[in-house]
Amino acid sequence: MGNPGEPARDPSAGRLVSLDAFRGFAIASMVLVNNPGDWGHIYAPLEHAKWNGWTFTDWIFPFFLFICGVAMAFSLGRRASAGASRQALVLGTVRRAAIVFAIGLALNFIPAFDPATVRIPGVLQRIGLCIALAAPLVVFLDWRGQLASIIALFAAYTVVMLLVPVPDVHGTVGAGILEPGRDAGAFIDRLLLDGHLWAQSKTWDPEGLMSTLPAIGTLLFGVLTGTWLKGDRPPIKKTVAMAFAGVIALLVGELLDATLMPINKSLWTISYAVFMTGWALLVLAAFHWLIDTAPSARVRERARAALLPFTIYGMNALFLFALSSLIAKILGAVKVDGRSLKAALYAPLEALPIGAVNSSLVFAILFNLVIFAVAWFMWRRRWFITV
Numbered sequence: 001m002g003n004p005g006e007p008a009r010d011p012s013a014g015r016l017v018s019l020d021a022f023r024g025f026a027i028a029s030m031v032l033v034n035n036p037g038d039w040g041h042i043y044a045p046l047e048h049a050k051w052n053g054w055t056f057t058d059w060i061f062p063f064f065l066f067i068c069g070v071a072m073a074f075s076l077g078r079r080a081s082a083g084a085s086r087q088a089l090v091l092g093t094v095r096r097a098a099i100v101f102a103i104g105l106a107l108n109f110i111p112a113f114d115p116a117t118v119r120i121p122g123v124l125q126r127i128g129l130c131i132a133l134a135a136p137l138v139v140f141l142d143w144r145g146q147l148a149s150i151i152a153l154f155a156a157y158t159v160v161m162l163l164v165p166v167p168d169v170h171g172t173v174g175a176g177i178l179e180p181g182r183d184a185g186a187f188i189d190r191l192l193l194d195g196h197l198w199a200q201s202k203t204w205d206p207e208g209l210m211s212t213l214p215a216i217g218t219l220l221f222g223v224l225t226g227t228w229l230k231g232d233r234p235p236i237k238k239t240v241a242m243a244f245a246g247v248i249a250l251l252v253g254e255l256l257d258a259t260l261m262p263i264n265k266s267l268w269t270i271s272y273a274v275f276m277t278g279w280a281l282l283v284l285a286a287f288h289w290l291i292d293t294a295p296s297a298r299v300r301e302r303a304r305a306a307l308l309p310f311t312i313y314g315m316n317a318l319f320l321f322a323l324s325s326l327i328a329k330i331l332g333a334v335k336v337d338g339r340s341l342k343a344a345l346y347a348p349l350e351a352l353p354i355g356a357v358n359s360s361l362v363f364a365i366l367f368n369l370v371i372f373a374v375a376w377f378m379w380r381r382r383w384f385i386t387v
Helices: 017-034 057-081 086-108 123-140 143-163 184-193 212-230 235-259 270-293 297-306 308-315 317-333 341-350 356-380
Strands: none
Touching: 017 057, 017 270, 017 308, 017 317, 017 356, 057 086, 057 123, 057 212, 057 270, 086 123, 086 317, 123 143, 123 212, 123 317, 143 184, 143 212, 143 270, 212 235, 212 270, 235 270, 270 297, 297 308, 308 317, 308 356, 317 341, 317 356, 341 356
């Protein structure tokens, strides 16, 4: 379990347990919100904000990118200490990021293998791009250079989104129009990826190219946090500093929302990136305090036991997310008596006298429990899949 006051690590994986628990929380939440029984009946917090604003669901993706950044700081630091060259660190990270991107793209070919219309962006694709593009910044720059890179990425995004005039879907030219399909990012996506965008819009993509810039900033905020956690400061000081930085980030995010551009997940605006980093810092600080730095050993032991399901989830996070996506696609593609396998499985729940929204939520919870069963089996067998 580790010594009192010291970061607790799983002896089989050599990883920070509080980070694995936070990662597991993010993935379990992602699986929950991605798999309702009926997309027409969902509790509001389990849906993305329609456009501007945020919900619980809008926490999840930036949380995972932030976590990727924290993990990069630890993993690259360990490999550098083991003697890996900077070039090897960058190339190895880019290679793994390419695998993540390829897995996401492959999932988009299911159920219809059609290169002419396949969606190229996606969640795993964005994760891969952010990791690959951040790798040289993490390897070759210190924390000051990484912070300057975040500012530069945010500035470039802001200039393009607010000042560069572009034609919208109707051919009207304008600058700074942050509406669906009318912003500069949507224009760039149509210019470079026309016919390969999100099927529900076709004219813009929530994981588009332009919004990848501030998303890299979200990951780099995680890298800075990981660098702080690796330091020699007392563990409780690290936790308090994360919580304080989280509050500051929330306030800055709100200020940017009010003065520059709205909090918007689909555009991954800089206000959204900063605001969600604030929440990520606060949630990680809570996990870190409960698992690693609480003064009472009894509190730490109970927290580790209570949060063990999240830790188990977090040990194979990317694999489990990809598996859940694959299963969901199969359930939608396979037909049984003229309806999808998902509809057939959902029908008994839909018939329960608990309301459509509750039936939909029960399906999502049961789906999550199936994925957790896989996670638990892999954890018991000590199967940890990494790329």
